Each structure stands twice: as structure tokens, then as C-alpha cells.
Amino acid sequence: MKMIKKLALGVVCALSLAGAAQAQDTKTLNVATDATFPPFEYFDNNVRTGFDVEMVEALAAKMGRQVNWTQIDFKGLIPGLVAKRFDVAVSAIYITDERKKVVDFTNSYYPGGLVVLGKADDASITGPEDLKGKKVSVQVGTKSVAYLKEHYPEAQLVEVEKNEEMFNLLLTGRVDAAVTGKPAALLFASKNDAVHVLPKQVTTEEYGIAVRKDLADLTAELNAALDAIKADGTYDALVSKWFGGVK
Structure with missing residues (x-):
């Protein structure tokens, strides 16, 4: 009986430590997209690319993170954030009052409509x-x-x-x-x-990066990174590449 209790305690401790390690992991940016919408995100010879993809990679680099991509149908992006399947969704998503009820958005990163x-x-x-x-x-x-x-x-x-x-x-x-x-x-x-x-x-609309509502610090970090890539010319280079400089 004592042995069983010790084993059970060990499992609980291991799970607690694993959870703590996961919570402290700030090196990965878990991002979902529906890569079927050029020029924002799509697959070219099985390689994910597009304006949104390269922008997120640039943001992650500023944040010192690696991007972990999840491919999902567009209709599942907001529900997936609510269910905490991933932390961020970027897929030419319009910022709307309805969506803001359940997720947060970064500052707008591109005008659309x-x-x-x-x-x-x-x-x-x-x-x-x-x-x-x-x-x-x-x-x-x-x-x-x-x-x-x-x-x-x-x-x-x-x-x-x-x-x-x-x-x-x-x-x-x-x-x-x-x-x-x-x-x-x-x-x-x-x-x-x-x-x-x-x-x-x-x-007339504005595109934004959707973020889980419980990750306010991440939203602020993404906004700071967005400001940084605009300041150093990275953003303008991406707009020129994917939209001919129109913004």
C-alpha cells in the first residue's frame, strides 16, 4: 500500500513539474492558420508561405521565439483559441466586435475590406x-x-x-x-x-492577429514586436513583396 501511495505521489509530482515547465515555456509561439488564402497564407510546393506567415515569423524572431504552426479550417480558428488549442491565430482575420467578445486582437497590421x-x-x-x-x-x-x-x-x-x-x-x-x-x-x-x-x-476592414483572452501579456508582446518590424523596415519590405507596396 505504501509503495502504491509513493508511486501515485511520484506521478502527481511529475505531472505538476511538467505543467509548470510548459507554463514557463516562452520560446514557442503556437500559431494556427488556414493556409488556403493567398497572398496571406498558402502552401507553395508543400511549404507554408505568404504575407501573414512571413510576418509572424518576423514577429517571433523579434520576440526570441520559434513558431509552431497548426493548420486548421478557418471556421475553427476562433473556437480553437477559446478552447486553448493554440495561443494565436493569423489568417487574414478581420477585427470585429463580435470576435472581440471571445478573443483579443493585436493592433491592426493591414487594411482590407x-x-x-x-x-x-x-x-x-x-x-x-x-x-x-x-x-x-x-x-x-x-x-x-x-x-x-x-x-x-x-x-x-x-x-x-x-x-x-x-x-x-x-x-x-x-x-x-x-x-x-x-x-x-x-x-x-x-x-x-x-x-x-x-x-x-x-x-472597409482591418486585419488583426487573434490572441487568447487569457494571454494579455502575449498580445502586448506581439504589438511591441509589430512596432519593431515597422521601425526597422521589415514590415514595409513584406508589404512590397506581397502587395506591391500598397497599404
């Missing part, structure tokens, strides 16, 4: 007000879904899991338009003459 991506030969859609009765592809879990349901309820939304599915539906004519973030839409349109970005923007 929703735009309509339409067919180049379709003159019937000149702005978001023309989406009434049209089939519109959107990525599930994004602001596009909630915004269109609230402001353009007569648009027929076709919700898909991945960004490329949304674009492919438009290219193949199965939907009339797509609504997504401006940088991604411009990049896609620049490579596909069959589509174009409508000049009238749907919304």
Missing part, C-alpha cells in the same frame, strides 16, 4: 446592390457570410470550406459572383482575365 469578384463579361453586376437573386460564393466562417445575410439577404449564398473552391465556382460559372477580402480578390483577378474586382468596395 470585402469586395465583389465578378465575371469580366457580366455587365449585370456593377456593385453589391446587384447581388439580389444572384448566386454568390463565400467561405464559411468569414465575415462575408454574416454581412451578406444582414445587408443583402436576397443574395443566394453558396458557402464553401476553402477559398479556392469559392473562386473555382465563379470560374466554372456555377455562381455569378464571389465576395471575399480585397487583397486576395485582386491577386486572383490579376491571374485570371475571366474575372474582375468591382470598383465599389463592400466594406
Whole structure:
């Protein structure tokens, strides 16, 4: 009996020490993303890359940390933070009041907004007000879904899991338009003459890094690192590389 108690005590102590060691580990930045959204994050020959990816790597370097990436569907990013599966989520996430109820955000790191991506030969859609009765592809879990349901309820939304599915539906004519973030839409349109970005923007938004609410110190640390890469020119170099210097 004494031996069993000693063994049990040893297990409890070992687990306590392991937990303490994990809590004190400040060398790893656990980051989740949905790498299907160029130019922000995507895989190129099985290598994760994009503006968000390189920016986070630069932030981590300033913080003296290594990045541990988790690939997850966009709709699981905020719930994953709430469940403490990871510490940070970066995936062209708009800062919204609804999301701020359950997670914290860093300062905005890039301006964005929703735009309509339409067919180049379709003159019937000149702005978001023309989406009434049209089939519109959107990525599930994004602001596009909630915004269109609230402001353009007569648009027929076709919700898909991945960004490329949304674009492919438009290219193949199965939907009339797509609504997504401006940088991604411009990049896609620049490579596909069959589509174009409508000049009238749907919304104006700000992208931010989402952080667990119980990690206020980490949010402050990320903000300090963001200021640092802006001061030393790293940020401008990334904007130039991925967005042609537009910010």
C-alpha cells in the first residue's frame, strides 16, 4: 500500500513539474492558420508561405521565439483559441466586435475590406446592390457570410470550406459572383482575365492577429514586436513583396 501511495505521489509530482515547465515555456509561439488564402497564407510546393506567415515569423524572431504552426479550417480558428488549442491565430482575420467578445486582437497590421469578384463579361453586376437573386460564393466562417445575410439577404449564398473552391465556382460559372477580402480578390483577378474586382468596395476592414483572452501579456508582446518590424523596415519590405507596396 505504501509503495502504491509513493508511486501515485511520484506521478502527481511529475505531472505538476511538467505543467509548470510548459507554463514557463516562452520560446514557442503556437500559431494556427488556414493556409488556403493567398497572398496571406498558402502552401507553395508543400511549404507554408505568404504575407501573414512571413510576418509572424518576423514577429517571433523579434520576440526570441520559434513558431509552431497548426493548420486548421478557418471556421475553427476562433473556437480553437477559446478552447486553448493554440495561443494565436493569423489568417487574414478581420477585427470585429463580435470576435472581440471571445478573443483579443493585436493592433491592426493591414487594411482590407470585402469586395465583389465578378465575371469580366457580366455587365449585370456593377456593385453589391446587384447581388439580389444572384448566386454568390463565400467561405464559411468569414465575415462575408454574416454581412451578406444582414445587408443583402436576397443574395443566394453558396458557402464553401476553402477559398479556392469559392473562386473555382465563379470560374466554372456555377455562381455569378464571389465576395471575399480585397487583397486576395485582386491577386486572383490579376491571374485570371475571366474575372474582375468591382470598383465599389463592400466594406472597409482591418486585419488583426487573434490572441487568447487569457494571454494579455502575449498580445502586448506581439504589438511591441509589430512596432519593431515597422521601425526597422521589415514590415514595409513584406508589404512590397506581397502587395506591391500598397497599404
